[in-house]
Amino acid sequence: MPQLPDSIRNAAAAFDTLPGVGPRAALRYAYWLVTQPKEAIGRFARSVQGLAEGLTICTECGQWSDRSVCAICTNTERNTSVLCVVATSPDVQSIEDTGAFKGRYHVLGGTLDPIEGRTPDTLSIQKLLKRIQASSDRVTEVILALNTDVPGDVTALYLKQQLEPLQLKVTRLARGLPTGAALEYADSMTLADAVKNRRES
Numbered sequence: 001m002p003q004l005p006d007s008i009r010n011a012a013a014a015f016d017t018l019p020g021v022g023p024r025a026a027l028r029y030a031y032w033l034v035t036q037p038k039e040a041i042g043r044f045a046r047s048v049q050g051l052a053e054g055l056t057i058c059t060e061c062g063q064w065s066d067r068s069v070c071a072i073c074t075n076t077e078r079n080t081s082v083l084c085v086v087a088t089s090p091d092v093q094s095i096e097d098t099g100a101f102k103g104r105y106h107v108l109g110g111t112l113d114p115i116e117g118r119t120p121d122t123l124s125i126q127k128l129l130k131r132i133q134a135s136s137d138r139v140t141e142v143i144l145a146l147n148t149d150v151p152g153d154v155t156a157l158y159l160k161q162q163l164e165p166l167q168l169k170v171t172r173l174a175r176g177l178p179t180g181a182a183l184e185y186a187d188s189m190t191l192a193d194a195v196k197n198r199r200e201s
């Protein structure tokens with residue numbers, strides 16, 4: 001794209017690195033952004049820059065947070081006896097949006113996929129087990145809120161085996177979610193039903 005101004009080419013190249021965005025869409029975004037007021041472009045740039053600063057992983061649950069312990073983990077009104085295990089931080093938000101869950105979360109940091117090199121030691125699994133054992137508030141139920149695809153199922157099976165000695169109730173989201181569904185994209189009603197109707201794993 002030699003005829004492109006450098007600033008358009010650089011912005012398009014940046015958008016092109018986003019998941020699910022191809023080069024043509026990336027170029028459209030760059031051209032759309034350039035038509036916006038200068039302040040709006042500045043706000044956009046600063047909001048992206050903000051991601052590189054001041055964010056940390058919650059030391060309790062492992063989700064992205066602007067504090068060392070996130071707002072959910074510090075909220076004393078949450079039910080501490082139920083722990084919802086999810087793959088990623090956006091999954092926490094998907095479940096929060098349903099309003100159907102008032103317990104706490106544990107973010108694994110992905111799902112198991114040996115082909116992709118995602119083995120148990122790359123996920124926050126040991127930390128999950130330690131967290132349950134060390135917790136002063138007794139955890140009685142662990143909900144495995146994982147995608148209904150192969151890595152999600154493999155991860156759920158592995159976790160169930162690991163959790164077995166701890167003798168607690170292990171549930172999975174109800175099968176209202178279509179097979180292959182990603183939590184991130186499930187609509188709130190379906191996901192709320194899946195949380196309410198979770199079944200023993």
Ligand SMILES: [Zn+2]
Nearest residue numbers: 058061070073
């Ligand atoms: Zn937390």
